[in-house]
């Protein structure tokens with residue numbers, strides 16, 4: 511497919527005048543054959559697995575994403591990270607929760623990282639927050655990307671009403687990355703916690719979206735079991751290019767909001783700063799609902815506007831209470847760097 515596109519681009523550049531006269535003289539039947547020639551491999555690549563996608567992604571000119579000048583200088587990350595390295599053992603041992611850390615430092619570069627449904631998520635040494643490696647996430651132009659874009663982490667133990675979940679991840683968007691959605695609602699799925707009922711039927715996700723390009727806010731929250739949007743943060747809080755930034759999404763699962771006498775609370779931080787605490791939304795439909803898995807990205811509403819890559823590093827997903835607290839006394843993972851080895 512990459513070869514076909516390259517050929518078409520070459521033809522356009524080198525023989526534009528011939529190309530125009532060719533199209534003026536072309537009949538409808540030939541046009542359909544040509545369209546099929548392009549469309550069928552595109553469809554194949556959007557459905558096929560890792561190998562097909564890898565081929566496409568390798569054909570991208572990395573110059574346009576400015577990842578040719580990887581910046582592994584740890585001094586650039588000091589603004590976003592704590593000087594102290596927290597100890598995983600500091601996580602609250604008084605509850606029975608679990609802790610997952612992914613630092614992507616030990617996988618073979620180019621191999622698929624440890625996500626479900628993340629065929630184009632691979633270990634990379636092009637940029638890293640710590641340890642020399644990160645996880646590169648990629649998507650093809652026009653693809654919605656399920657099975658390729660982002661990834662899914664199954665919860666080691668299912669979470670129920672009253673349980674809490676913290677999801678912290680560092681992201682690096684290269685210059686020129688377009689993180690907006692241009693269809694199917696016009697918002698980009700970002701951090702997502704899945705909810706199901708006691709029969710295993712879908713109850714919708716607790717979602718953080720990157721809001722629309724022309725929206726007033728940078729992000730939005732919704733619990734799909736309630737379908738009420740909440741704006742999160744000013745536009746200035748959108749991801750910045752060529753730097754590591756942390757995002758953290760906290761949910762206390764409950765079928766009633768705190769404001770309604772329940773326990774459901776949602777918090778969202780960027781770079782350790784609380785963007786919003788939400789106390790008037792529920793996070794389950796029924797008290798018997800549960801949360802079985804967490805997603806990062808996984809489906810690009812309307813399709814990606816271009817073929818592009820970004821990177822994540824030092825992902826922490828935990829139902830154990832983290833040792834750090836924000837300025838309001840809320841426990842959170844914050845900006846600390848954790849080591850994967852200690853949790854294995």
Ligand SMILES: [Ca+2]
Nearest residue numbers: 613640641643
């Ligand atoms: Ca790393």
